[in-house]
Amino acid sequence: MHVTMTVNGDEVERDIEPRVLLVHFLRENLGLTGTHWGCDTSNCGTCVVQIDGEPVKSCTVLAAMADGHAVRTVEGLEVAGTVDPIQQGFMEEHGLQCGFCTPGMMLTARALLDENPHPSEGEIREAISGQICRCTGYATIVRSIQWAADHPAETADSTLEDEDVKA
Template sequence: MDISIVINGETVTRDVEPRTLLVHFIRDTPGLTGTHWGCDTSNCGACVVLMDGKPLKSCTALAAMAVGHEIATVESLEKDGELDPIQQGFHECHALQCGFCTPGMLMTTRALLNENPDPTEDEIRVAISGAICRCTGYKNIVAATRWAAEHQEVSR
């Protein structure tokens, strides 16, 4: 079936099998390999993208379900060479180690900050509770999210 999905503001049209998962549609698009495919069970959260601004584990949705929606991947965060505050926060607070969960964590925390620009530590922990990080212990991810909240530009 032919489908068109708006990903990071660009319409991507491809012929796919009806059972194609959104994560595969995204990763098979040239240059969009930042969304990681991890556990195959929707437990890890490495595949989180934003659909209409809300976090979605892209391994739980068929690509066809994204038709008519706007998808944002981790590649959408950096604009004109400038890191998104959440990316900068992850850098400043050493919130990544192996990097596997990082794209999903970035998208999850970006969605949180879009919804709640000044979350508490508990609100951050609830927001990221659907993602697994095996390296950091989450402390630095929480710190990075707080850093980003304190350094967001009004325009974001």
């Protein structure tokens, strides 16, 4: 079957089998390997991407179901050479160790801050509760998201420059 969707702002079209899962469509048909594929059972959440701005587990969505919709992956977080505050936050607060859960965590975090720019720690923990960090680095993931909340996009650049100057 033929599918057409927007991925990170670009329209893509492919002929696929209906049984292709979105995670494999992104990785294998489009070469966007930033979206990781983990448990296959919608438990681990490493495959989280956004469909129409909402985080979903892409191992449990058919690519066919995303036909006509807008998908955003970790590759779409950086815009015009500027990293998203979420990405900056994960760097500032050491939000990753092995990095396997990181793309999914960041897409969920971005969706959370888009809706709720100042979440409490409890709200952050609830938002990522369907995702597993097998390094168990949850405390730093929460702090990374808090950093991003404290440094929204319009000030992220200047903050980075300030700190570069200090360094």
